[in-house]
Amino acid sequence: MANGEKTIGDLKGHNFFVPSYQRGYRWTKDEVTALLDDVSEFSNEGDKMYCIQPLIVKRREDSSFEVVDGQQRLTTIYIFMKIAAQEIRSAVPPFELSYETRENSSSFLKNLSDDTYSDNSNIDFYHMGLAYKNMNTWLETQPDKSVAIQELNTKIRKSVFFIWYELPQDSDPIAMFTKVNLGKISLTNGELIKALLLNKDNFDTSSANKRQTEISLAWDRIEQGLREDSFWYFLNEKEQSGTRIDMLFDLLAKDYNNNAKNPISTNQNYFPFLVFSAALKNAKGSETDFVNSLWSDVEKLYAEFRDWYSDLNKYHIIGYLIATGTTITEIFSLTRGKRKSEVATALLAKAKIKYDDLAILALDTTAHKKRIRQLLLLFNLATLVCKSEKQYRFPFDIYKREKWDIEHIHATADETDDADDSFGNLALLDCHTNRSYKEAPFLDKRKIIIERESKGLFVPLCTKNVFLKVYSKNLDDMDIWNEKDKVDYVSAVTQTLNSFFNGGQDSERDN
Template sequence: MLGSNTLCTKSIAELKNHHFLIPDYQRGYRWEQQDVTNLLDDLWQFSQAQGGQPFYCLQPIVVRRRMPDAQSPAAWEVIDGQQRLTTIHIILTTLGITAPYTIEYQTRPDSAAFLNSMQQDKADTNIDFYHMFEGRRAVAQWRGRHTPQACAAITRMLQGADEPDARIIWYEVDARENAIAVFTRLNMGRIPLTDAELVKALFLRDSNFHNEAGRLEQQRMAQQWDEMERVLQADDFWFFLSNTEQKDNRIALILDLVARQWNNGAASAHDAHFTFLSFAQALERVAEPASGDDPCAPQQTCRREACWQAVRTCFLTMQEWYRDRTIFHLVGFMVAIPPRSKGKPAERKSLVSELWAEYRNCHSRTAFHTLLRDRTGFRLDGTILSIGKNAVAELTYDENHPDVVRVLLFFNIATLLNNTSANTRFQFNHYHQEHWDVEHISAMAEKESERVMQPPAEWLRYACRFLSAAGPGVEKEARDLRAEADTLLVQHEPDPQRLSTLVKAVTALYDEGGYGHDSKHRLGNLTLLDRSTNRSYKDSIFPIKRARILDLDATDTFVPPCTTNVFLKYYSPDTDNMMYWRETDRDDYQQAIIDTITAFLKNGKKDGAKS
């Protein structure tokens, strides 16, 4: 039924002589004074801005046409948006302007009369009147704090006489749709109409297609839309472009990239409905000659098809990026890394948008590879590998945590990309969904209680396992500790004192020793671990962590390849005893990180020279 819906933007003036019915399945008016004040502030600030945007966009109003009857002459049933319609009515009348439309409240017939009269002596007779009167009070207070010119600017915007004006997104559902079902969908859990749904309605509305050939074209677009959404629903595809969980309407990412590419001035990129407004303007422009060589620019001779091809081109390019192993890993890395400073969520969208723009300007795929390598943040100054202003070898957990995350994640990426004969890919979806972060390889805890996994039985099972495989020189002590662990394991609740004593003894047996507290914060003692694993074993000793990681790896649970290698002691030439993480292991591991990333950067220079 989506194609039968009507979607457009309307100024408040265009609502002249409209009569709205607020049906009985909706609650009453509930905006607070601050909500009204915020709207007035936004309108005033917008009227003073120099951005050249043609209008201020209010939230969607969802309506259904209804035939007048003996009980009500209402022509429009408001499914969603009564709060905004009522507030605008209050603002206009308080500022001395007659509202162009009327509102009727099905279960509260007196509310329409009160909305027009605003008699203070009746304001406390019911909750709807109270909120309406408080809204009027908020407008009056705002007017008292501002100049007549400010109030005039507000009335001009709401009367729609000149640009910039205020407009609503007018979403008219088909008269045959179940209004209560639509209302429930929009309001149960407050699920608003998304830009993706609004843009889809723009493309597929029936007024675009006038004959059998048009209906076939409409069906083609609908099928292609569904196919794009299906591909984006694959988590391995989605999470190399985004680090946020989003269950539905993932195609919004593609639409946002195209909207940012056009940058047609329809709205600020910070506008809540930036994407929809960009498409609305692109699809409704007056025909004019196309300009520029960008094949994705909206061609005015056939706006709808050109806009649709822009969406398809962007989507197909993202598929090409996904299939290209180098692009997949480098884009996925840049999307995954934390920002150096606290920023807005939109920054990740901006990153992919920037890369998309740079890709279109690259003369070859190899040139784009080189550009991505240059944007990783790593550089070689002679033999010194740096990230930002810091040498990688000098990074510490407490002082350089964001850069440590970058280094450890890129260590995994470089390890995979340096092996050109393999097809293994980093699983960004698991990395994001399971919240992998930096943790210490050897224990940081000072109290034995902080070293015990929860539940303790799991710690005891792991202890029994590695104590049975104790190396030379500690067999008897390990055998005695194993016996104690077996005894505690069969207890329903292990005796706390005996457990604490056991943990202390096992820790002493496997104490790595030979390094200070500061050394434990160095890169050579850090790796990526997932949140649930780290919480389960807290800050246990190396063999406990090793057993846990190897169990995960054995069950095909995602573990970053370099994390597995660390606990297999892959980077340590001395593997006589796998249950210790000594300072020599740390030094070898840290050097492996530096050598691997250095090799990747040098290979990139060779590839760049060839291109």
Template sequence: MGRFLIYERDLIFIILTYLKGILDLLGKSRYQLSYETRENSAEFLNHIDENQGNQNIDFYHIVQAKKAIDEWFKKQEGTYQIKFIQTLLNDDDTGKNIKVIWYQIGESENATEVFTRLNMGKIPLVNAELVKALFLKSSNFTKEGKAAKHLQQLNIAQEWDVIEKRLQDDAFWYFISNKTTETNRIEFVLSLAARNLDGEGIIDSDKLKVFLQFNRLLSEKSADVVQEWLKIKQCYMTLEEWFNDRALFHVIGYLVSQDVAIDTLFDLSQTSKTKYTFRQSLINLVLKKSFGYQELNALPENWIDEALSTLTYDSGSKRLRSILLLFNIASLLSNPATNARFQFDKYKGDRWDIEHIRSVASEMPVQKEKQKAWLDNVISYISEDASFDIEGKKTEDNSKEQAIKKDAITLMDSTSFDNDQFEAIYMRVISHYDPRGDEDVDNSIGNLTLLDSSTNRSYKNAVFPIKRARIITLDKEATFVPLCTKNAFLKYYSKQVDKMLYWEPRDSQDHQRAMSEIILGFFCGKGVHQ
């Protein structure tokens, strides 16, 4: 089970619900729970429906707790449920290990600060839950009348739920964050809203800094909890606006992926006089992060061609990954007529390698397992490929391929896997599918692309047509493949496509030329100022 957050009173209530049959036999009943701001939660606890678990964050954690309790009891012996009831309810020695702690505070004491002090180091306090308690505390509402206060509390609680649920959408979350293990994502928005709050005397590394800032703010007599909540909501609404704007989604998503903090972008937005200047500032920031230039207006002539020509496989994966990702972003923005979006959630959920489109011939597999995997890819490709001429007759190429396949199968089936025989077949495959295999390795960026690590590890030494077939299969299966990776293997950038199964120097040059044109178009504002 994953981690979930739930109060002990709710957890015990769910356990008693699970044991309701035994309680009925003993003439016992559960206690009843009611909530000041979430009336539906009480009803849901009484009738837990797993199908409604995604309606809000409370329901989700209740369902997860129920599943964990179900699994735990199923692993116990049959009489354990009765023993458990006795431990909870008996008034003899068996039940004396259950205690209720009651802490009475003075009228002049702050309940929130006392709670924090007492529990520090005892339970894992979470900023979000503590801040939520602050904003829903009755004494923070200025409206007179219980009904009016309750309505304000209910409104904030419902809006909190909406924001939490939205942040659970990975497409939205990975647009604004690179973190994959956040259990309480609304804390991200709270941190944004708190960035300008008074932090004097609060250590930056304090895990509860955000809570302490809001607690100090709402403790002031002049504090208006409704207005302060509105500021938090406005932070979220800004993120939502950026997400829904296709151009901003891609540009900001790219910058976040390059470790530009969201609060930096918020500050940039607030200091920009117009939406146009904000977008232009974002483009300048992309230029700085990707190529190191400060201003678009100060760029030398032919700067993009010169910059790309200096990038090779040895330039470092981080630098290359940054440029190849920008190529994908710029390509998507170059066509404003499409609604296609880059999948930052899929991109950040996997590891991406910088891969040669035309493999490095010298990297012949050495280990037997990798040699067999390489042969298996060749056999599978030849089995699926059909080399026929326009009259439907098998071509000479097909005869060569079938001979390679036959020898590969024979070697795979042999009791002794001979390394010399593998090398002979390997050289025949290279000679057939990559006639230039003995030429120098092309390490230019025109021969490089992004490939997910699992595919790359399996097909790293494969010849171009086998890699190409694998990319086509992934695309057919709707597996995420970056647009420019797919375009390169399908030779969409190549001006001459008479040899679809070979990746030649001209293909690499055309690929790099397209990269130059599309990225230059991006920096000229194509697709961004729309």
């Protein structure tokens, strides 16, 4: 499997075969002009390159390549080359296209010109001819059509490239076509990088199969670990659009790119793959060492995340930081190269949030609402860290996948009292439960909370404690949430956060 990058010029001498399961060429004016606009506006100074997505192929017995994905772009490039060849004698298309069930389409493309593009005798001719016409219309809008053709021709041949993805001989191209096209699922960075790294050409012949198998098994082990939702959502706010292992490569690619002689633009599609592909090219002659080094970095990064997850002190405070907007890169700066006690101090300092004004804090501004939500989350985590036996792990997966509200403990619409948006009257609860009991009295809310937990559904510990009046010093009236309860609650939050930030973890840190 030869995977990497191929410029249009690199496709010279290639013969592409479009199988019957592919639909015909159907790019409209919008797609054609968008591609021309992008290439025209792209600056290729300093050997910069422009990626036009993966070209997925499978080698056939006659050495041609079956096109699984990328036919539309290939055909568009071919059509432009037919226009350019009329201006520049040497600008003939570098590759050929043939079709399993539409043989006349191949002939139509080969003979495409100003005299033939308007042949609408079949649907393929119509769309190919329309693309030809739209390209000429676009070129006519340029200050100098001849110069525009020459500049585009040079850029397309030298600086525009496909991510070349060649399927193994034992793979099913129709299954891949279905995945990529019918399911509208793109190849992920992880899939591309795996093919790049496991290319047998990266290893000595004697050890290729063994090392490929080792990395492949380790890859599956890491993917399996990342599919554990409690672990994944501890580190992430939402699901990954590709495979979850993409997360590791996203982070490593930024580091590799920062240290590269010719960094790649971070806003490119498939940025991580392009970074590692370029690094592998630069490692020519030392491909095995590069693959082993990169894979070692992947293993170390995954092990670092697992260490955060297994250490419950780190788990809760890092989970809080990530849930409130701190990036993993920022956390690295607080944890790497430091002793355990220094790490704890740095993380606590980063998590510190103003809480000495809880008695006057209220839902009166967006900023206050954000801080209240953060404080309520932190109160739950600090309680687990400082006051429990630490047999319980806060479920960030449930917290992040469900929508959470700041709930009024005493209903704001209760006719017996004015609305109270102060901190002493607020707790954290999922939207579904919050909305289900609307403006119910305190006693009814408690019943709903207890019923929810009896069904095995998650209720934040501190929210449950509020409705059981755990924080209240006077339990004479268990049926209402009064002013004294609010004061006691605010005091409990303050004491817990004081303990958390001022030594409540010391005994655990020394273990």
